[in-house]
Amino acid sequence: MISRLRLPGSDMPRDVLVLAVIAFCVAVGFGVLIPVLPVFAQSFGNVSQFMVGLVISAFAFVRLLMSPAVGPLIRLLGPRTTLTVGIFIVAASSAASGFAGTYAQLLIMRGLGGIGSAMFTVSAMSLLLGAVPSTMRGRAAGFFQSGFLIGGMAGPAVGGLLSRISLTAPFFFYAVTLAVAGVVGLLLLRSGGLVEAGHGAEPPRPLPQVLRDPRFQAACWANFANGWNSMGVRSSLTPVLVVTVLGREPTWTGVAFAVSAVVQTVLIVPIGKFVDTVGRRPALIGGGLIATVGITAVALSPNIWVLIAAMCVYAVGAGTLGTAPAAAVGDAAGGRSGTPVAIFSMFSDVGAIIGPLVGGLIADAAGIREGYALGAAMLLVTSLLALRMPPGVPAGRPAPEEPAEEDR
Template identity: 60%
Template sequence: MRFARFRRASSPASAARPRLSRDAYVLGVIAFFVMVGFGVVIPVLPVYARSFGVGYIEVGAIISAFALMRFVASPFVGRMIDWGGERTILTIGIGIVAASSGLVGIAQDYPQLLLLRGAGGVGSAMFSVSAMTLLLGAVPSLRARSIGFYQGGFLIGGMAGPALGGLLATISLTAPFFFYAGTLAVAGLVGLVLLRPRTVRGGDAAAESAPPIRFREVLRDRGFRVACAANFSQGWTSFGVRGALIPLLVVEVLREPTVFTGIAFACAAVAQTLALAPAARFVDTVGRRPAIIGAFAVAAATIAVVPFAPNIWVLTALLCIYGVAAAFMGTAPAAAVGDAAGPKGGRPVAVFSMFADFGAIIGPLVAGYLADTVSYPVAFAVGGMLLLATSLYATRMPGGVPAQK
């Protein structure tokens, strides 16, 4: 009996079971600090912009400038990574966002504020593309779980940030920006000290020395194209429909106070966080294709019926269902990018990121126009149609879990 126990403890299968890399854990911690600071700023930024005596269009431009500059900068980040490595570009990117956020707190006029927020978008692109490139370097059996852990850091930080932002705003409107700069400084220091250089990551030596897959070959990969379509539809629906219209739906249709919007979104974030681990395991073991087909179909149906919710409780339940689907929607497409691009996919990751940014730029404009000129249900239905189109397109992906690249 003792011999049998010894054999089980020492079996090759258990000894060789893959685990998340140190980089994945470090990036999860970095994501937490980044999102805590970002969440602190979000509730205050529109009010701070209004303090410069500008209108609502100018306030919207402050928010759009960040996403626009992320979109413009992303194509160059892949080449930066090829030149300096992921750790270097990630640290520089976080430093740019930290410096620009601190300077926002001492901006003297609206043009300075707009310029500094745009600079923050450039740094954000450098950070996010570098981090995702590192995560997708994991072996295929752990790609989704690495991404899930990273996104969990973002979600937990995002839940804590707005509450801290409300407290800091009682001190002054500029205090959250200095706090954000501080959390980013911590995140950058963690990355600089704990992330390993590319040459000593401890992965497969053959994979590390192999040349990157040509971008033209990545573009021919159907999984990569589906992932880009998925990111576009998510950017459109999350920012243009969910983020921009649901707060108005709560106040103007359901006639509830604004605080209920925060409660509903917080419940959805908790649901998404709880679903991340099982969703990532499903994506890594069953496959990317069924996860994208199922999750985007559920999200499409859910977002389409949101404007018909009779009360805040039904709306909250629908948002929680959407949050569970979002756990799959956030991990499966990104894992598909890693499958197509391999561990040195800086440029494909940048293109993948651009699709989400593009959706986030035009989604709010189109959704707002449809809500103004037609109706809320039509605006939500368009977002649902994009999600459903992604689900149908994913049926053309290869099934199963791909071999390691």
């Protein structure tokens, strides 16, 4: 029965569903920490806002440093083993963070979790791109992203409830959800993708060729711009915009983010189909333009209702920029290839780390609304770079049959 498991109403291979379930577990666990991590850090006393931010940034910073080593690690251990080990490292880090007795211990434990996060992120995307032919990569990326989106919506609510038990309960819950995800990956994922399974997917291309490919270049820039805006500027400036400029309570920020997340989740599967049937190039061009309009409208919103509508528009563009670039990387790299995926992932991390800092500096010097401007310009550049991509839809092979049990 397990060997014939399929996504409902689709012809996607089983690995896509398994990876989406793992993404959901990871996102739920990560989300439960959002309400409590800053408060827990401050509970050690004499902890400034900068020190709180350092705890949050340490995870992403260490993940960025670790990413270049993940490609060789995947070649050594295989993507499934790398993914599983990475998840268990983050689980151990989360549990250790819950036992932290000082601020320094919390900072170190959170930072070490970034090692496992890099291993999971790169290996999961490598497995995903290798699990399907080129004609399905957009839909597969959409399914995978939907797991993160749904988990990300549920996580903060669960974290709020767990915080009533104790400030450390969410850390242990996160460790448990990650352990579940690791076991799921170890038991249900195949050890390799189409190439290893003998189904004739295109072989990986040499790295220098990939780096020169306009598809890969456009995808990396799109990931950088999306990280800068979605995980950076939008998250750091919008809460301030809502309270100080629009004069609303902080709860309205949660409402705006929740509504836009629902819109993105609902549309992510149709977006994936568009990427596969119409093409990566028009998806990146359109996604960049829609996201540019959306984030600009967020900055210029005269009231909370326009801001919520603008956030929904941006969600459409961000969803496209979270799907089409991954498919383009798979096309450029020839299916599954750890190092190009690691480079692609690093662009998002760099954008997420630098975006809030530069956006904050611009906001301090010129104003909150102006803090969004550079990010909007980067999204517009995404559309311009996508014009260099080849037109058309990749001519891939049909989806493979699941391999026999002895091939697993």
